Amino acid sequence: MPPMLDVSDEVRAEIGDEEAARLLAGDSAPGTYDCTSCRTPGDTSTERTSTVLFVGEETAVLAFAHATCIPSQVVPVSEEQLQGAVESISGSQAPGAAGAAPRQAVLGITCGLILIKDQVCPALVIEPTGPIARPGENSPGGPGGFGDDFLPILMEQGFVPVGDLSAPPAPLPGWSVLLAMGQLHAILQPGTAGAWWQAHQPLAVSEGWRAAVNKSNEVYVYAAPHGTIGQQPREDLLREALERACGRGVLVAATMPLSGT
Ligand SMILES: [Zn+2]
Known part of the structure:
Protein backbone atom coordinates (compact mmCIF):
# COMPACT_ATOMS: atom_id res chain seq x y z
CA MET A 1 0.00 0.00 0.00
CA VAL A 77 10.96 30.71 6.86
CA SER A 78 14.28 32.13 7.98
CA GLU A 79 17.19 29.75 8.51
CA GLU A 80 16.98 30.29 12.26
CA GLN A 81 13.29 29.49 12.33
CA LEU A 82 13.94 26.47 10.16
CA GLN A 83 16.28 25.09 12.80
CA GLY A 84 13.54 25.72 15.34
CA ALA A 85 11.03 23.97 13.14
CA VAL A 86 13.33 20.98 12.78
CA GLU A 87 13.68 20.77 16.52
CA SER A 88 9.98 20.94 17.15
CA ILE A 89 9.07 18.62 14.29
CA SER A 90 11.50 15.98 15.46
CA GLY A 91 10.13 16.42 18.97
CA SER A 92 13.56 16.90 20.48
CA GLN A 93 12.34 19.46 22.96
CA ALA A 94 11.75 17.88 26.31
CA PRO A 95 8.29 18.50 27.71
CA GLY A 96 8.34 21.22 30.31
CA ALA A 97 11.72 22.52 29.20
CA ALA A 98 12.77 25.78 30.78
CA GLY A 99 11.17 28.77 29.15
CA ALA A 100 8.61 26.65 27.36
CA ALA A 101 5.63 28.60 26.14
CA PRO A 102 2.16 27.56 27.27
CA ARG A 103 1.92 25.51 24.11
CA GLN A 104 -0.44 22.96 25.56
CA ALA A 105 -3.03 25.66 26.17
CA VAL A 106 -5.48 26.69 23.52
CA LEU A 107 -4.83 30.28 22.55
CA GLY A 108 -7.65 32.17 20.89
CA ILE A 109 -6.36 34.63 18.33
CA THR A 110 -8.18 37.53 16.69
CA CYS A 111 -7.02 39.67 13.78
CA GLY A 112 -7.91 43.33 14.03
CA LEU A 113 -6.92 46.74 12.79
CA ILE A 114 -5.97 49.34 15.34
CA LEU A 115 -5.53 53.06 14.79
CA ILE A 116 -2.22 54.26 16.20
CA LYS A 117 -0.86 57.72 15.45
CA ASP A 118 -3.35 58.10 12.56
CA GLN A 119 -2.06 54.88 10.99
CA VAL A 120 -4.21 51.80 10.51
CA CYS A 121 -2.02 49.06 11.97
CA PRO A 122 -2.48 45.29 11.79
CA ALA A 123 -2.89 43.72 15.21
CA LEU A 124 -3.33 40.26 16.64
CA VAL A 125 -5.05 39.79 19.95
CA ILE A 126 -4.29 36.63 21.88
CA GLU A 127 -6.38 35.35 24.72
CA PRO A 128 -6.25 31.81 26.12
CA THR A 129 -9.47 29.85 26.35
CA GLY A 130 -8.70 29.14 30.00
CA PRO A 131 -6.22 30.00 32.74
CA ILE A 132 -2.61 29.05 31.95
CA ALA A 133 -0.35 27.05 34.22
CA ARG A 134 3.37 26.72 33.77
CA PRO A 135 4.45 23.43 32.24
CA GLY A 136 4.86 20.82 34.92
CA GLU A 137 2.81 22.67 37.49
CA ASN A 138 -0.65 21.95 38.69
CA SER A 139 -3.34 22.99 36.30
CA PRO A 140 -5.09 26.17 37.39
CA GLY A 141 -8.14 25.36 39.41
CA GLY A 142 -6.75 21.94 40.17
CA PRO A 143 -5.53 20.94 43.61
CA GLY A 144 -3.17 23.59 44.86
CA GLY A 145 -3.27 25.79 41.79
CA PHE A 146 -5.50 28.80 41.38
CA GLY A 147 -3.31 31.30 39.53
CA ASP A 148 -3.15 32.25 35.92
CA ASP A 149 0.48 32.51 34.82
CA PHE A 150 -0.19 33.71 31.27
CA LEU A 151 0.97 37.32 31.71
CA PRO A 152 4.01 36.52 33.90
CA ILE A 153 5.15 33.91 31.34
CA LEU A 154 4.77 36.39 28.47
CA MET A 155 6.59 39.13 30.37
CA GLU A 156 9.48 36.74 31.05
CA GLN A 157 9.62 36.23 27.30
CA GLY A 158 9.83 39.95 26.65
CA PHE A 159 6.25 41.15 26.20
CA VAL A 160 5.80 44.54 27.83
CA PRO A 161 2.71 45.77 29.73
CA VAL A 162 0.75 48.31 27.71
CA GLY A 163 0.33 51.62 29.52
CA ASP A 164 -0.91 53.60 26.54
CA LEU A 165 -2.78 52.02 23.65
CA SER A 166 -1.98 54.96 21.38
CA ALA A 167 1.73 54.07 21.29
CA PRO A 168 3.16 51.18 19.27
CA PRO A 169 4.44 48.27 21.37
CA ALA A 170 8.19 47.69 21.66
CA PRO A 171 9.77 45.25 19.21
CA LEU A 172 10.45 41.74 20.52
CA PRO A 173 13.71 40.52 18.97
CA GLY A 174 13.63 37.14 17.31
CA TRP A 175 9.86 36.77 17.28
CA SER A 176 7.89 36.97 14.07
CA VAL A 177 4.50 36.36 12.57
CA LEU A 178 4.36 33.72 9.85
CA LEU A 179 1.97 34.69 7.10
CA ALA A 180 1.98 32.58 3.95
CA MET A 181 -0.25 32.90 0.94
CA GLY A 182 -2.40 35.45 2.70
CA GLN A 183 -3.09 33.22 5.68
CA LEU A 184 -1.87 33.37 9.23
CA HIS A 185 0.13 30.25 10.08
CA ALA A 186 2.08 30.83 13.25
CA ILE A 187 3.79 33.10 15.72
CA LEU A 188 7.43 32.06 15.81
CA GLN A 189 9.74 32.53 18.77
CA PRO A 190 13.53 32.63 18.74
CA GLY A 191 15.78 29.69 19.44
CA THR A 192 14.92 26.07 19.09
CA ALA A 193 11.42 26.05 20.52
CA GLY A 194 9.73 26.44 17.12
CA ALA A 195 6.33 28.01 16.84
CA TRP A 196 4.97 29.64 19.97
CA TRP A 197 1.51 29.54 18.48
CA GLN A 198 0.52 27.56 15.44
CA ALA A 199 -2.80 27.65 13.64
CA HIS A 200 -4.56 24.31 13.61
CA GLN A 201 -5.74 25.44 10.22
CA PRO A 202 -4.22 28.54 8.64
CA LEU A 203 -6.40 31.53 9.46
CA ALA A 204 -7.68 33.63 6.62
CA VAL A 205 -7.10 37.33 7.26
CA SER A 206 -9.24 40.16 5.93
CA GLU A 207 -8.34 42.12 2.82
CA GLY A 208 -7.87 45.24 4.95
CA TRP A 209 -5.59 43.45 7.42
CA ARG A 210 -3.46 42.06 4.60
CA ALA A 211 -3.23 45.49 2.95
CA ALA A 212 -2.15 47.07 6.24
CA VAL A 213 0.44 44.38 6.96
CA ASN A 214 1.85 44.59 3.44
CA LYS A 215 2.44 48.27 4.08
CA SER A 216 3.93 47.96 7.56
CA ASN A 217 5.57 44.51 7.38
CA GLU A 218 5.01 44.24 11.11
CA VAL A 219 2.22 43.26 13.43
CA TYR A 220 1.27 44.51 16.87
CA VAL A 221 0.66 41.44 19.00
CA TYR A 222 -1.47 42.02 22.12
CA ALA A 223 -2.17 39.43 24.76
CA ALA A 224 -4.48 39.37 27.75
CA PRO A 225 -5.46 36.66 30.26
CA HIS A 226 -8.48 34.46 29.82
CA GLY A 227 -11.76 36.32 30.28
CA THR A 228 -10.39 39.78 29.50
CA ILE A 229 -11.19 40.52 25.87
CA GLY A 230 -13.65 37.92 24.63
CA GLN A 231 -14.87 37.63 21.07
CA GLN A 232 -15.57 41.09 19.74
CA PRO A 233 -17.65 41.22 16.57
CA ARG A 234 -16.49 44.67 15.49
CA GLU A 235 -13.11 46.34 15.42
CA ASP A 236 -14.28 49.39 17.38
CA LEU A 237 -15.49 47.03 20.12
CA LEU A 238 -12.17 45.19 20.03
CA ARG A 239 -10.44 48.52 20.60
CA GLU A 240 -12.73 49.29 23.56
CA ALA A 241 -11.97 45.89 25.06
CA LEU A 242 -8.26 46.51 24.60
CA GLU A 243 -8.59 49.94 26.24
CA ARG A 244 -10.36 48.32 29.21
CA ALA A 245 -7.66 45.64 29.55
CA CYS A 246 -5.01 48.35 29.30
CA GLY A 247 -6.74 50.37 32.01
CA ARG A 248 -6.83 47.34 34.29
CA GLY A 249 -3.14 46.66 33.67
CA VAL A 250 -3.71 43.21 32.18
CA LEU A 251 -2.61 43.86 28.60
CA VAL A 252 0.87 43.06 27.29
CA ALA A 253 2.17 43.57 23.78
CA ALA A 254 5.06 43.33 21.37
CA THR A 255 5.76 44.40 17.81
CA MET A 256 6.80 41.55 15.53
CA PRO A 257 7.94 41.61 11.92
CA LEU A 258 6.50 39.30 9.31
CA SER A 259 8.39 36.22 8.31
CA GLY A 260 7.92 34.43 5.08
CA THR A 261 5.62 36.72 3.16
ZN1 LIG B 1 -3.07 17.78 12.28
Missing part, protein backbone atom coordinates in the same frame (compact mmCIF):
# COMPACT_ATOMS: atom_id res chain seq x y z
CA PRO A 2 1.53 3.32 -1.04
CA PRO A 3 1.22 6.09 1.56
CA MET A 4 -1.75 8.47 1.29
CA LEU A 5 0.41 11.50 0.56
CA ASP A 6 -0.48 14.80 -1.08
CA VAL A 7 2.42 16.51 -2.84
CA SER A 8 1.33 19.86 -4.22
CA ASP A 9 2.80 21.26 -7.43
CA GLU A 10 4.75 23.89 -5.51
CA VAL A 11 6.25 21.29 -3.18
CA ARG A 12 7.04 19.08 -6.19
CA ALA A 13 8.74 22.02 -7.92
CA GLU A 14 11.02 22.44 -4.88
CA ILE A 15 11.89 18.81 -4.17
CA GLY A 16 11.95 17.61 -7.79
CA ASP A 17 10.02 14.88 -9.59
CA GLU A 18 12.36 12.13 -8.47
CA GLU A 19 11.99 12.81 -4.75
CA ALA A 20 8.25 13.32 -5.18
CA ALA A 21 8.01 9.92 -6.86
CA ARG A 22 10.03 8.27 -4.07
CA LEU A 23 7.73 9.83 -1.49
CA LEU A 24 4.58 8.77 -3.28
CA ALA A 25 5.93 5.25 -3.71
CA GLY A 26 6.53 5.07 0.03
CA ASP A 27 10.31 4.78 -0.24
CA SER A 28 11.03 7.90 1.79
CA ALA A 29 7.68 8.62 3.42
CA PRO A 30 7.24 8.15 7.16
CA GLY A 31 4.69 5.72 8.47
CA THR A 32 3.68 7.77 11.44
CA TYR A 33 4.53 11.39 12.12
CA ASP A 34 3.58 14.30 14.33
CA CYS A 35 1.37 16.70 12.38
CA THR A 36 3.26 19.95 11.82
CA SER A 37 0.02 21.89 12.28
CA CYS A 38 -1.84 20.35 15.21
CA ARG A 39 1.09 18.31 16.56
CA THR A 40 -0.96 15.21 17.16
CA PRO A 41 0.14 11.89 15.61
CA GLY A 42 -0.70 11.02 12.04
CA ASP A 43 -0.29 7.89 9.95
CA THR A 44 0.33 8.00 6.21
CA SER A 45 -1.04 4.49 5.79
CA THR A 46 -4.48 5.31 7.18
CA GLU A 47 -5.14 9.03 6.62
CA ARG A 48 -4.50 11.57 3.90
CA THR A 49 -1.31 13.42 4.67
CA SER A 50 0.02 16.73 3.29
CA THR A 51 3.69 17.21 2.59
CA VAL A 52 4.76 20.61 3.92
CA LEU A 53 8.12 21.99 2.88
CA PHE A 54 9.70 24.58 5.17
CA VAL A 55 12.21 26.48 3.04
CA GLY A 56 14.98 28.54 4.62
CA GLU A 57 17.73 30.50 2.88
CA GLU A 58 20.03 27.48 2.64
CA THR A 59 18.14 24.41 3.65
CA ALA A 60 14.68 23.00 3.50
CA VAL A 61 12.84 20.56 5.72
CA LEU A 62 10.06 18.29 4.60
CA ALA A 63 7.38 17.82 7.21
CA PHE A 64 4.01 16.15 7.30
CA ALA A 65 0.57 17.23 8.37
CA HIS A 66 -2.94 15.84 8.33
CA ALA A 67 -4.54 16.83 5.03
CA THR A 68 -7.52 17.96 7.12
CA CYS A 69 -5.25 20.41 9.00
CA ILE A 70 -3.35 22.11 6.15
CA PRO A 71 -2.91 21.47 2.44
CA SER A 72 0.43 20.48 0.94
CA GLN A 73 2.44 23.68 0.60
CA VAL A 74 5.76 25.47 0.72
CA VAL A 75 6.28 27.66 3.79
CA PRO A 76 9.19 30.11 3.55
Whole structure:
Protein backbone atom coordinates (compact mmCIF):
# COMPACT_ATOMS: atom_id res chain seq x y z
CA MET A 1 0.00 0.00 0.00
CA PRO A 2 1.53 3.32 -1.04
CA PRO A 3 1.22 6.09 1.56
CA MET A 4 -1.75 8.47 1.29
CA LEU A 5 0.41 11.50 0.56
CA ASP A 6 -0.48 14.80 -1.08
CA VAL A 7 2.42 16.51 -2.84
CA SER A 8 1.33 19.86 -4.22
CA ASP A 9 2.80 21.26 -7.43
CA GLU A 10 4.75 23.89 -5.51
CA VAL A 11 6.25 21.29 -3.18
CA ARG A 12 7.04 19.08 -6.19
CA ALA A 13 8.74 22.02 -7.92
CA GLU A 14 11.02 22.44 -4.88
CA ILE A 15 11.89 18.81 -4.17
CA GLY A 16 11.95 17.61 -7.79
CA ASP A 17 10.02 14.88 -9.59
CA GLU A 18 12.36 12.13 -8.47
CA GLU A 19 11.99 12.81 -4.75
CA ALA A 20 8.25 13.32 -5.18
CA ALA A 21 8.01 9.92 -6.86
CA ARG A 22 10.03 8.27 -4.07
CA LEU A 23 7.73 9.83 -1.49
CA LEU A 24 4.58 8.77 -3.28
CA ALA A 25 5.93 5.25 -3.71
CA GLY A 26 6.53 5.07 0.03
CA ASP A 27 10.31 4.78 -0.24
CA SER A 28 11.03 7.90 1.79
CA ALA A 29 7.68 8.62 3.42
CA PRO A 30 7.24 8.15 7.16
CA GLY A 31 4.69 5.72 8.47
CA THR A 32 3.68 7.77 11.44
CA TYR A 33 4.53 11.39 12.12
CA ASP A 34 3.58 14.30 14.33
CA CYS A 35 1.37 16.70 12.38
CA THR A 36 3.26 19.95 11.82
CA SER A 37 0.02 21.89 12.28
CA CYS A 38 -1.84 20.35 15.21
CA ARG A 39 1.09 18.31 16.56
CA THR A 40 -0.96 15.21 17.16
CA PRO A 41 0.14 11.89 15.61
CA GLY A 42 -0.70 11.02 12.04
CA ASP A 43 -0.29 7.89 9.95
CA THR A 44 0.33 8.00 6.21
CA SER A 45 -1.04 4.49 5.79
CA THR A 46 -4.48 5.31 7.18
CA GLU A 47 -5.14 9.03 6.62
CA ARG A 48 -4.50 11.57 3.90
CA THR A 49 -1.31 13.42 4.67
CA SER A 50 0.02 16.73 3.29
CA THR A 51 3.69 17.21 2.59
CA VAL A 52 4.76 20.61 3.92
CA LEU A 53 8.12 21.99 2.88
CA PHE A 54 9.70 24.58 5.17
CA VAL A 55 12.21 26.48 3.04
CA GLY A 56 14.98 28.54 4.62
CA GLU A 57 17.73 30.50 2.88
CA GLU A 58 20.03 27.48 2.64
CA THR A 59 18.14 24.41 3.65
CA ALA A 60 14.68 23.00 3.50
CA VAL A 61 12.84 20.56 5.72
CA LEU A 62 10.06 18.29 4.60
CA ALA A 63 7.38 17.82 7.21
CA PHE A 64 4.01 16.15 7.30
CA ALA A 65 0.57 17.23 8.37
CA HIS A 66 -2.94 15.84 8.33
CA ALA A 67 -4.54 16.83 5.03
CA THR A 68 -7.52 17.96 7.12
CA CYS A 69 -5.25 20.41 9.00
CA ILE A 70 -3.35 22.11 6.15
CA PRO A 71 -2.91 21.47 2.44
CA SER A 72 0.43 20.48 0.94
CA GLN A 73 2.44 23.68 0.60
CA VAL A 74 5.76 25.47 0.72
CA VAL A 75 6.28 27.66 3.79
CA PRO A 76 9.19 30.11 3.55
CA VAL A 77 10.96 30.71 6.86
CA SER A 78 14.28 32.13 7.98
CA GLU A 79 17.19 29.75 8.51
CA GLU A 80 16.98 30.29 12.26
CA GLN A 81 13.29 29.49 12.33
CA LEU A 82 13.94 26.47 10.16
CA GLN A 83 16.28 25.09 12.80
CA GLY A 84 13.54 25.72 15.34
CA ALA A 85 11.03 23.97 13.14
CA VAL A 86 13.33 20.98 12.78
CA GLU A 87 13.68 20.77 16.52
CA SER A 88 9.98 20.94 17.15
CA ILE A 89 9.07 18.62 14.29
CA SER A 90 11.50 15.98 15.46
CA GLY A 91 10.13 16.42 18.97
CA SER A 92 13.56 16.90 20.48
CA GLN A 93 12.34 19.46 22.96
CA ALA A 94 11.75 17.88 26.31
CA PRO A 95 8.29 18.50 27.71
CA GLY A 96 8.34 21.22 30.31
CA ALA A 97 11.72 22.52 29.20
CA ALA A 98 12.77 25.78 30.78
CA GLY A 99 11.17 28.77 29.15
CA ALA A 100 8.61 26.65 27.36
CA ALA A 101 5.63 28.60 26.14
CA PRO A 102 2.16 27.56 27.27
CA ARG A 103 1.92 25.51 24.11
CA GLN A 104 -0.44 22.96 25.56
CA ALA A 105 -3.03 25.66 26.17
CA VAL A 106 -5.48 26.69 23.52
CA LEU A 107 -4.83 30.28 22.55
CA GLY A 108 -7.65 32.17 20.89
CA ILE A 109 -6.36 34.63 18.33
CA THR A 110 -8.18 37.53 16.69
CA CYS A 111 -7.02 39.67 13.78
CA GLY A 112 -7.91 43.33 14.03
CA LEU A 113 -6.92 46.74 12.79
CA ILE A 114 -5.97 49.34 15.34
CA LEU A 115 -5.53 53.06 14.79
CA ILE A 116 -2.22 54.26 16.20
CA LYS A 117 -0.86 57.72 15.45
CA ASP A 118 -3.35 58.10 12.56
CA GLN A 119 -2.06 54.88 10.99
CA VAL A 120 -4.21 51.80 10.51
CA CYS A 121 -2.02 49.06 11.97
CA PRO A 122 -2.48 45.29 11.79
CA ALA A 123 -2.89 43.72 15.21
CA LEU A 124 -3.33 40.26 16.64
CA VAL A 125 -5.05 39.79 19.95
CA ILE A 126 -4.29 36.63 21.88
CA GLU A 127 -6.38 35.35 24.72
CA PRO A 128 -6.25 31.81 26.12
CA THR A 129 -9.47 29.85 26.35
CA GLY A 130 -8.70 29.14 30.00
CA PRO A 131 -6.22 30.00 32.74
CA ILE A 132 -2.61 29.05 31.95
CA ALA A 133 -0.35 27.05 34.22
CA ARG A 134 3.37 26.72 33.77
CA PRO A 135 4.45 23.43 32.24
CA GLY A 136 4.86 20.82 34.92
CA GLU A 137 2.81 22.67 37.49
CA ASN A 138 -0.65 21.95 38.69
CA SER A 139 -3.34 22.99 36.30
CA PRO A 140 -5.09 26.17 37.39
CA GLY A 141 -8.14 25.36 39.41
CA GLY A 142 -6.75 21.94 40.17
CA PRO A 143 -5.53 20.94 43.61
CA GLY A 144 -3.17 23.59 44.86
CA GLY A 145 -3.27 25.79 41.79
CA PHE A 146 -5.50 28.80 41.38
CA GLY A 147 -3.31 31.30 39.53
CA ASP A 148 -3.15 32.25 35.92
CA ASP A 149 0.48 32.51 34.82
CA PHE A 150 -0.19 33.71 31.27
CA LEU A 151 0.97 37.32 31.71
CA PRO A 152 4.01 36.52 33.90
CA ILE A 153 5.15 33.91 31.34
CA LEU A 154 4.77 36.39 28.47
CA MET A 155 6.59 39.13 30.37
CA GLU A 156 9.48 36.74 31.05
CA GLN A 157 9.62 36.23 27.30
CA GLY A 158 9.83 39.95 26.65
CA PHE A 159 6.25 41.15 26.20
CA VAL A 160 5.80 44.54 27.83
CA PRO A 161 2.71 45.77 29.73
CA VAL A 162 0.75 48.31 27.71
CA GLY A 163 0.33 51.62 29.52
CA ASP A 164 -0.91 53.60 26.54
CA LEU A 165 -2.78 52.02 23.65
CA SER A 166 -1.98 54.96 21.38
CA ALA A 167 1.73 54.07 21.29
CA PRO A 168 3.16 51.18 19.27
CA PRO A 169 4.44 48.27 21.37
CA ALA A 170 8.19 47.69 21.66
CA PRO A 171 9.77 45.25 19.21
CA LEU A 172 10.45 41.74 20.52
CA PRO A 173 13.71 40.52 18.97
CA GLY A 174 13.63 37.14 17.31
CA TRP A 175 9.86 36.77 17.28
CA SER A 176 7.89 36.97 14.07
CA VAL A 177 4.50 36.36 12.57
CA LEU A 178 4.36 33.72 9.85
CA LEU A 179 1.97 34.69 7.10
CA ALA A 180 1.98 32.58 3.95
CA MET A 181 -0.25 32.90 0.94
CA GLY A 182 -2.40 35.45 2.70
CA GLN A 183 -3.09 33.22 5.68
CA LEU A 184 -1.87 33.37 9.23
CA HIS A 185 0.13 30.25 10.08
CA ALA A 186 2.08 30.83 13.25
CA ILE A 187 3.79 33.10 15.72
CA LEU A 188 7.43 32.06 15.81
CA GLN A 189 9.74 32.53 18.77
CA PRO A 190 13.53 32.63 18.74
CA GLY A 191 15.78 29.69 19.44
CA THR A 192 14.92 26.07 19.09
CA ALA A 193 11.42 26.05 20.52
CA GLY A 194 9.73 26.44 17.12
CA ALA A 195 6.33 28.01 16.84
CA TRP A 196 4.97 29.64 19.97
CA TRP A 197 1.51 29.54 18.48
CA GLN A 198 0.52 27.56 15.44
CA ALA A 199 -2.80 27.65 13.64
CA HIS A 200 -4.56 24.31 13.61
CA GLN A 201 -5.74 25.44 10.22
CA PRO A 202 -4.22 28.54 8.64
CA LEU A 203 -6.40 31.53 9.46
CA ALA A 204 -7.68 33.63 6.62
CA VAL A 205 -7.10 37.33 7.26
CA SER A 206 -9.24 40.16 5.93
CA GLU A 207 -8.34 42.12 2.82
CA GLY A 208 -7.87 45.24 4.95
CA TRP A 209 -5.59 43.45 7.42
CA ARG A 210 -3.46 42.06 4.60
CA ALA A 211 -3.23 45.49 2.95
CA ALA A 212 -2.15 47.07 6.24
CA VAL A 213 0.44 44.38 6.96
CA ASN A 214 1.85 44.59 3.44
CA LYS A 215 2.44 48.27 4.08
CA SER A 216 3.93 47.96 7.56
CA ASN A 217 5.57 44.51 7.38
CA GLU A 218 5.01 44.24 11.11
CA VAL A 219 2.22 43.26 13.43
CA TYR A 220 1.27 44.51 16.87
CA VAL A 221 0.66 41.44 19.00
CA TYR A 222 -1.47 42.02 22.12
CA ALA A 223 -2.17 39.43 24.76
CA ALA A 224 -4.48 39.37 27.75
CA PRO A 225 -5.46 36.66 30.26
CA HIS A 226 -8.48 34.46 29.82
CA GLY A 227 -11.76 36.32 30.28
CA THR A 228 -10.39 39.78 29.50
CA ILE A 229 -11.19 40.52 25.87
CA GLY A 230 -13.65 37.92 24.63
CA GLN A 231 -14.87 37.63 21.07
CA GLN A 232 -15.57 41.09 19.74
CA PRO A 233 -17.65 41.22 16.57
CA ARG A 234 -16.49 44.67 15.49
CA GLU A 235 -13.11 46.34 15.42
CA ASP A 236 -14.28 49.39 17.38
CA LEU A 237 -15.49 47.03 20.12
CA LEU A 238 -12.17 45.19 20.03
CA ARG A 239 -10.44 48.52 20.60
CA GLU A 240 -12.73 49.29 23.56
CA ALA A 241 -11.97 45.89 25.06
CA LEU A 242 -8.26 46.51 24.60
CA GLU A 243 -8.59 49.94 26.24
CA ARG A 244 -10.36 48.32 29.21
CA ALA A 245 -7.66 45.64 29.55
CA CYS A 246 -5.01 48.35 29.30
CA GLY A 247 -6.74 50.37 32.01
CA ARG A 248 -6.83 47.34 34.29
CA GLY A 249 -3.14 46.66 33.67
CA VAL A 250 -3.71 43.21 32.18
CA LEU A 251 -2.61 43.86 28.60
CA VAL A 252 0.87 43.06 27.29
CA ALA A 253 2.17 43.57 23.78
CA ALA A 254 5.06 43.33 21.37
CA THR A 255 5.76 44.40 17.81
CA MET A 256 6.80 41.55 15.53
CA PRO A 257 7.94 41.61 11.92
CA LEU A 258 6.50 39.30 9.31
CA SER A 259 8.39 36.22 8.31
CA GLY A 260 7.92 34.43 5.08
CA THR A 261 5.62 36.72 3.16
ZN1 LIG B 1 -3.07 17.78 12.28
